[in-house]
Amino acid sequence: MSIILEHVTVSYGRGAKRFDAARNVTLSVAEGEAFGLVGESGSGKSTVLRAVAGLIAHAEGRVELAGEAMGKRRTTAQRKMVQMVFQDPYGSLHPNQTVDQTLSMPIAIHRLGDADRRVSAALEEVGLGPQHRFRYPHQLSGGQRQRIAIARALILEPRILLLDEPTSALDVSVQAEILNLLSRLRREHGLTMLMVSHDLAVIAHLCDRIAVMNRGEIVETTTAEALAAGNVSNPYTQQLLRSNRGFDPSGGELDLLGSDAIR
Amino acid sequence: MQMRAWLLDPAPASRRQAQLGGWFRAWLAFRRNTLGMIGLGIVLLLIGVAAFAPLIVDPASALTQVLANRLQPSSWAHPFGTDELGRDILARVVFGARITLTIVVLVSLIVVPIGLAIGLPAGYFGGWIDAALMRFTDIFLAFPRLVLALAFAAALGPGIENAVIAIALTAWPPYARLARAETLTRRRSEFIQAAELQGASHLRIIATQIVPLCLPSVIIRLTLDMAGIILTAAGLGFLGLGAQPPSPEWGAMVSTGREVLLDQWWVATIPGLAIFVTSLGFNLLGDGLRDVSSGRG
Numbered sequence: 413m414s415i416i417l418e419h420v421t422v423s424y425g426r427g428a429k430r431f432d433a434a435r436n437v438t439l440s441v442a443e444g445e446a447f448g449l450v451g452e453s454g455s456g457k458s459t460v461l462r463a464v465a466g467l468i469a470h471a472e473g474r475v476e477l478a479g480e481a482m483g484k485r486r487t488t489a490q491r492k493m494v495q496m497v498f499q500d501p502y503g504s505l506h507p508n509q510t511v512d513q514t515l516s517m518p519i520a521i522h523r524l525g526d527a528d529r530r531v532s533a534a535l536e537e538v539g540l541g542p543q544h545r546f547r548y549p550h551q552l553s554g555g556q557r558q559r560i561a562i563a564r565a566l567i568l569e570p571r572i573l574l575l576d577e578p579t580s581a582l583d584v585s586v587q588a589e590i591l592n593l594l595s596r597l598r599r600e601h602g603l604t605m606l607m608v609s610h611d612l613a614v615i616a617h618l619c620d621r622i623a624v625m626n627r628g629e630i631v632e633t634t635t636a637e638a639l640a641a642g643n644v645s646n647p648y649t650q651q652l653l654r655s656n657r658g659f660d661p662s663g664g665e666l667d668l669l670g671s672d673a674i675r
Numbered sequence: 676m677q678m679r680a681w682l683l684d685p686a687p688a689s690r691r692q693a694q695l696g697g698w699f700r701a702w703l704a705f706r707r708n709t710l711g712m713i714g715l716g717i718v719l720l721l722i723g724v725a726a727f728a729p730l731i732v733d734p735a736s737a738l739t740q741v742l743a744n745r746l747q748p749s750s751w752a753h754p755f756g757t758d759e760l761g762r763d764i765l766a767r768v769v770f771g772a773r774i775t776l777t778i779v780v781l782v783s784l785i786v787v788p789i790g791l792a793i794g795l796p797a798g799y800f801g802g803w804i805d806a807a808l809m810r811f812t813d814i815f816l817a818f819p820r821l822v823l824a825l826a827f828a829a830a831l832g833p834g835i836e837n838a839v840i841a842i843a844l845t846a847w848p849p850y851a852r853l854a855r856a857e858t859l860t861r862r863r864s865e866f867i868q869a870a871e872l873q874g875a876s877h878l879r880i881i882a883t884q885i886v887p888l889c890l891p892s893v894i895i896r897l898t899l900d901m902a903g904i905i906l907t908a909a910g911l912g913f914l915g916l917g918a919q920p921p922s923p924e925w926g927a928m929v930s931t932g933r934e935v936l937l938d939q940w941w942v943a944t945i946p947g948l949a950i951f952v953t954s955l956g957f958n959l960l961g962d963g964l965r966d967v968s969s970g971r972g
Contacts, residue, residue: 467872521874547693
């Protein structure tokens with residue numbers, strides 16, 4: 413198992429003001445599997461993702477990544493193992509740094525060396541070229557920015573990739589490109605993925621198993637096929653399915669342009 | 676034209692080209708700001724005058740006393756007249772530019788690092804570190820600036836170095852607050868979280884992610900503050916706590932001219948005008964920089 417969460421609770425505040433953003437979350441993701449977390453805003457899905465990433469400490473329970481239990485503070489080696497792609501490609505890249513600077517920093521932190529080759533390889537991997545290398549984020553489109561964010565996450569060669577609504581800030585056509593890119597990268601690198609989204613179609617496209625969250629708790633764990641077939645037991649999941657208008661129950665066909673095109 | 680195309684290339688081929696291109700774009704935006712350009716012209720003129728002072732005027736005439744020649748009005752030999760000891764006022768104003776520039780540069784070099792060193796950790800770490808650092812800053816902010824500078828200058832003894840220290844000690848609190856505010860607005864940004872996730876240390880995040888975002892507003896603030904710094908320096912000089920005679924500091928020159936203000940107005944007015952024009956120049960430059968940076972952001 414690549415990711416194991418056992419009875420994880422994340423809370424803000426103390427005493428009477430304590431609020432549990434995620435409660436008693438238990439899930440496990442196998443090596444190379446893509447696991448989805450769905451739910452509406454405030455359901456705690458992003459909180460769980462951030463606890464796995466180590467951006468917020470979990471109050472209770474146990475987080476185990478690649479066989480290693482995570483403590484309060486992550487070591488540099490543990491950091492390298494888990495990387496994340498954020499929701500907003502406009503906010504997740506430093507506005508005053510070129511692509512080259514953004515991609516070089518993780519190499520410098522982990523003293524990987526050979527920065528020049530690694531940066532150009534990472535760019536190529538996400539479908540960008542040397543012409544994008546010395547641009548600033550404001551000279552790139554939203555889709556290109558998200559590719560840079562993916563390249564930044566992959567440059568450390570992590571085992572686990574966390575995705576926080578990686579397509580929700582993008583146009584529909586660009587969404588498909590990014591999702592196809594992520595599927596390809598997962599195949600090629602054997603990445604374990606944990607993805608958060610409120611969009612059932614997006615989740616079903618990428619993930620094998622899906623957990624539905626509501627008010628900080630997992631209400632149902634199901635598969636993409638079962639969800640697509642409407643074969644769910646929990647009343648909240650049924651409601652969520654109904655509210656996702658436009659979700660095509662025939663399956664997660666999303667290649668609108670059928671392309672992973674370089675722009 | 677080729678140079679221009681190279682600088683504005685949307686797909687730069689090297690780190691240097693991207694950097695230079697960024698600066699060139701900022702320059703193009705700034706160039707459209709007329710008042711800002713006037714300010715830049717004045718500041719460049721001040722720097723030029725200070726750098727080439729011995730070539731513009733005879734260094735000896737700034738300090739040599741010719742009592743037979745005292746308090747002369749404007750003439751070909753002395754375009755701005757002479758002061759109460761017969762020294763050429765033009766030469767003194769020109770050499771005074773060096774002193775003013777020295778004060779401004781030294782104060783900046785002290786104020787910005789102190790401001791950043793206090794403001795960045797306060798905004799970044801928050802909690803009790805923030806509370807402690809900001810209360811410390813409030814103590815310095817509570818005193819009126821000139822009064823505190825006077826107290827420091829009086830305690831340290833008169834002189835230009837002490838004037839610089841006194842001004843710097845009173846000028847840093849706004850920079851600390853500015854750096855803290857800028858840090859707070861960026862602290863929760865996703866690119867900071869991404870850097871944390873990559874395993875970047877706090878020091879690395881502050882130095883490589885936050886400082887570059889704070890610096891523009893700090894520099895703009897500094898440029899706008901220059902006028903105040905020059906005036907405070909002149910004020911200390913006027914009260915005899917800054918540069919000491921016979922050094923041609925503008926504030927001290929105004930001070931000696933006040934006794935003869937009615938009959939020989941130029942003795943006090945010319946250095947006063949120099950202070951005025953220089954302050955105006957820095958202010959216009961700062962305004963221009965602020966307009967350009969806010970227009971872009």
